Amino acid sequence: MTAQDSRNLAEIIDRLITVPIFSGSSLASKPVVLDLYEAARKKIETPLSLFATEQIISSAEKAATPKTVVIATGFIVPPWMEAETDGPVGAVTLARSLNLGLDLTPIIVTERSAVDKTRSLLQAGGFRIKDEIGEAKHKKRTGTVIGFTSEPSEATTEAIGLISKTSPTSVIFIEKTSPNRVGVFHSGVGVDVSPLSAKVDRLVEEAKSAGIPTIGIGDAGNEIGMGLIEETVRKILPTGTDCGCPCHNGVASSVPTDSLIVTGTSNWGASAIEAMLSFQLKANELLHDSSMEVNLIARAAELGFIDPASGFADPGVDAIPAKIHGSLLEILNFITKSRMGDSLFVKKYKEYTMDKEKLAKEVNKQKEEEEERSAKKK
Numbered sequence: 001m002t003a004q005d006s007r008n009l010a011e012i013i014d015r016l017i018t019v020p021i022f023s024g025s026s027l028a029s030k031p032v033v034l035d036l037y038e039a040a041r042k043k044i045e046t047p048l049s050l051f052a053t054e055q056i057i058s059s060a061e062k063a064a065t066p067k068t069v070v071i072a073t074g075f076i077v078p079p080w081m082e083a084e085t086d087g088p089v090g091a092v093t094l095a096r097s098l099n100l101g102l103d104l105t106p107i108i109v110t111e112r113s114a115v116d117k118t119r120s121l122l123q124a125g126g127f128r129i130k131d132e133i134g135e136a137k138h139k140k141r142t143g144t145v146i147g148f149t150s151e152p153s154e155a156t157t158e159a160i161g162l163i164s165k166t167s168p169t170s171v172i173f174i175e176k177t178s179p180n181r182v183g184v185f186h187s188g189v190g191v192d193v194s195p196l197s198a199k200v201d202r203l204v205e206e207a208k209s210a211g212i213p214t215i216g217i218g219d220a221g222n223e224i225g226m227g228l229i230e231e232t233v234r235k236i237l238p239t240g241t242d243c244g245c246p247c248h249n250g251v252a253s254s255v256p257t258d259s260l261i262v263t264g265t266s267n268w269g270a271s272a273i274e275a276m277l278s279f280q281l282k283a284n285e286l287l288h289d290s291s292m293e294v295n296l297i298a299r300a301a302e303l304g305f306i307d308p309a310s311g312f313a314d315p316g317v318d319a320i321p322a323k324i325h326g327s328l329l330e331i332l333n334f335i336t337k338s339r340m341g342d343s344l345f346v347k348k349y350k351e352y353t354m355d356k357e358k359l360a361k362e363v364n365k366q367k368e369e370e371e372e373r374s375a376k377k378k
């Protein structure tokens with residue numbers, strides 16, 4: 001497998017995860033994901049899934065053991081005032097992949113109100129849960145979930161402490177609400193959610209100060225990482241420049257990350273990293289399958305995570321049923337695994353078609369035989 005093979009696969013994966021399956025949203029009359037992707041691609045010249053994965057792998061390979069990764073997720077959505085399914089599910093599947101493939105112990109960071117159910121979801125992903133970061137770092141197949149403050153005055157101190165204590169190889173943000181240019185956090189429709197939101201944006205600053213790569217994954221423009229394309233978000237979203245809340249400064253994120261994955265649903269961005277990691281490390285097991293996707297979405301609903309479109313704790317993400325997400329994972333698995341080496345069918349086909357001259361003779365012979373049979377029938 002060459003560097004060009006990786007790039008070719010990443011191009012396909014980027015296209016798959018930006019297919020606007022859902023026809024519209026509360027944000028705009030048409031899907032905005034393609035415009036957001038193109039803006040990000042102009043900033044990051046290589047395929048987004050490839051760039052992010054290579055940063056994660058490179059940083060992990062340089063680190064001393066034990067190694068950790070911080071994954072921040074969780075979005076409390078008004079008027080339901082509950083965390084949504086998009087983000088936590090992707091955090092769990094990506095944590096599993098990074099743990100298996102790169103020996104990274106996952107430290108999941110979320111709102112304090114969502115810690116218990118996020119911990120249960122991580123456990124459903126196969127991890128043994130430890131309360132202490134130190135204990136998790138020294139145990140195989142373990143992880144931990146910690147709550148982060150929603151108070152701005154406490155955020156910098158907590159961020160410094162977390163980065164110092166965990167020394168992560170990378171910090172990844174999946175569907176994590178971001179402050180706009182005046183420091184206000186919004187839902188996509190422009191509701192001020194600052195009081196509900198963990199101020200994990202401070203982790204970006206501390207990670208960058210420590211030379212730790214940061215990766216943002218988002219689907220709407222108001223998530224951490226989307227600050228990389230802030231002006232595009234402000235231009236194309238109806239709430240981009242004026243959110244309608246008292247700040248009147250729009251929902252666009254002002255926080256850029258080193259890597260950004262723009263995707264139709266943020267969980268898919270996490271899956272894209274898994275797929276590229278699977279391909280780069282030549283290990284099928286690093287990309288979860290459709291059954292795990294569907295089961296984790298169902299488990300998330302049981303735990304009280306909601307589909308933000310309906311407010312119900314139903315097995316769906318962003319108004320898309322779990323079975324559709326499962327189908328996308330089937331496609332993603334096929335795309336990835338089919339490029340990791342020829343199947344016996346493909347090998348035999350190449351063998352049978354290698355001698356073009358011989359094959360041409362067989363084609364002509366077949367034609368002659370058919371003409372002969374046709375003549376006999378007359």
